Amino acid sequence: MVTTPDSPAAEPAFAGIDWGGASHQLCVVDAAGQVLEQRRIRHDVAGLAELDEQLARRSGIKVAIERGEGLLVEHLQQRGLQVYCISPKISARARERYRLAATKSDAFDAFVLADTLRHEHAHWRPLPAPSPVTAELAAVTRDRERIIESQRAVESQLRAILEAYHPAPLHLFSTLDRDITLSFITDYPTPAQAGRVGEARMEAFCRRHGYSGRVPAARLVERMRPHLLSASPGTIAGKQFTASLFVDQLQLLNTQIRGCDKRIGQLLDTHPDAGIFRSFPGIGPVTAAALISEMGDDRARYPEPAVLLAETGLAPVTRASGRMHQVRFRYAANSRMRHAIDWWAFTSTREVDWARQAYEDARARGQGKYRALRGLGARWTRVLWRCWIDHVPYDPEKHQAAKQSTAA
Numbered sequence: 568m569v570t571t572p573d574s575p576a577a578e579p580a581f582a583g584i585d586w587g588g589a590s591h592q593l594c595v596v597d598a599a600g601q602v603l604e605q606r607r608i609r610h611d612v613a614g615l616a617e618l619d620e621q622l623a624r625r626s627g628i629k630v631a632i633e634r635g636e637g638l639l640v641e642h643l644q645q646r647g648l649q650v651y652c653i654s655p656k657i658s659a660r661a662r663e664r665y666r667l668a669a670t671k672s673d674a675f676d677a678f679v680l681a682d683t684l685r686h687e688h689a690h691w692r693p694l695p696a697p698s699p700v701t702a703e704l705a706a707v708t709r710d711r712e713r714i715i716e717s718q719r720a721v722e723s724q725l726r727a728i729l730e731a732y733h734p735a736p737l738h739l740f741s742t743l744d745r746d747i748t749l750s751f752i753t754d755y756p757t758p759a760q761a762g763r764v765g766e767a768r769m770e771a772f773c774r775r776h777g778y779s780g781r782v783p784a785a786r787l788v789e790r791m792r793p794h795l796l797s798a799s800p801g802t803i804a805g806k807q808f809t810a811s812l813f814v815d816q817l818q819l820l821n822t823q824i825r826g827c828d829k830r831i832g833q834l835l836d837t838h839p840d841a842g843i844f845r846s847f848p849g850i851g852p853v854t855a856a857a858l859i860s861e862m863g864d865d866r867a868r869y870p871e872p873a874v875l876l877a878e879t880g881l882a883p884v885t886r887a888s889g890r891m892h893q894v895r896f897r898y899a900a901n902s903r904m905r906h907a908i909d910w911w912a913f914t915s916t917r918e919v920d921w922a923r924q925a926y927e928d929a930r931a932r933g934q935g936k937y938r939a940l941r942g943l944g945a946r947w948t949r950v951l952w953r954c955w956i957d958h959v960p961y962d963p964e965k966h967q968a969a970k971q972s973t974a975a
Contacts, residue, residue: 580625583680584632585673586639594677596685605674615642631684633658635694649693653680695865704834705860711827718744718820725813732798732806735761735791746821749814750776756807758797831856846960849915857907872952880905881945912944
């Protein structure tokens with residue numbers, strides 16, 4: 568059946584989905600705000616097929632949902648639908664437009680999303696659908712962060728166990744989660760066994776496990792000796808058993824992180840924008856992967872650098888009313904991009920002279936460490952935006968010439 572402009576199917580329609588774990592609430596309204604459909608959809612194959620059927624009845628329908636990622640969002644995008652991510656704060660304020668009482672239900676929330684999209688869709692941008700490489704890069708980098716969080720939790724628990732019966736390994740090497748530290752705990756799990764390690768045995772241990780540190784074996788033994796404390800026999804036996812379990816967990820997590828790093832490197836080799844991001848000093852593979860996956864492929868998403876600065880949390884929030892004027896930290900931001908740029912700015916102070924000078928000048932003016940890094944990160948982000956928009960790698964000579972021209 569061919570739809571004509573006068574047919575009901577050609578009229579604009581707007582859908583709101585109040586998503587959930589086991590089911591979702593769907594509401595569809597027309598251009599006048601009249602409810603066309605209100606039903607609950609199960610989160611399974613049959614339910615999503617029913618959702619597709621309901622949405623396919625209206626051509627060019629737009630969908631509002633309170634999340635920017637997930638299986639449901641990708642399912643809608645794969646069907647060619649325009650999906651708008653609505654902030655929960657916006658939808659919470661929008662409820663007051665319809666009801667003064669603090670009532671709440673899934674059906675009402677879905678209607679608020681649909682009707683809010685009807686009013687505001689001209690001012691919002693739909694979520695861009697990432698390319699397969701970008702989508703895989705985002706999945707790997709985000710799950711790598713989850714693995715690192717697990718690694719830190721296991722490391723803290725292992726540290727507490729060692730402090731209770733065998734603190735010597737904590738003072739040998741730089742960090743507890745290093746492979747060489749975990750190998751020492753495996754080879755010498757009790758204070759009595761570690762106490763028999765002399766210079767020759769320590770040197771053999773380091774050679775056997777490929778230790779590449781600059782600390783000689785004699786110095787390592789000197790570090791260990793003052794901390795050869797011992798608990799009761801029962802505590803040592805019990806803690807030795809649990810310490811071996813946490814060591815196995817940390818070794819597994821370290822292996823998984825290295826696997827993620829390897830996969831990230833492989834994906835960057837095939838991504839068309841990787842050369843732009845990796846041309847900047849201070850951006851390593853993990854930081855480049857985080858920035859690429861969070862910024863996406865759609866250049867129209869950030870039409871000017873101010874939009875990108877707001878997204879990353881680098882642009883402060885100004886509140887002015889009457890004689891009151893306040894500049895505050897921006898909390899509503901993409902935390903993954905914020906942390907990646909903070910680390911980039913910090914690393915650049917060690918590699919780029921002007922970045923180090925800009926950071927030191929900001930500190931001399933009384934700015935805190937993180938405030939100075941945000942200012943430096945904002946300067947880098949503007950340059951990154953320009954290179955990203957123009958599809959060109961970073962040129963330090965061109966950047967320096969532009970800075971001198973601006974200063975003049």
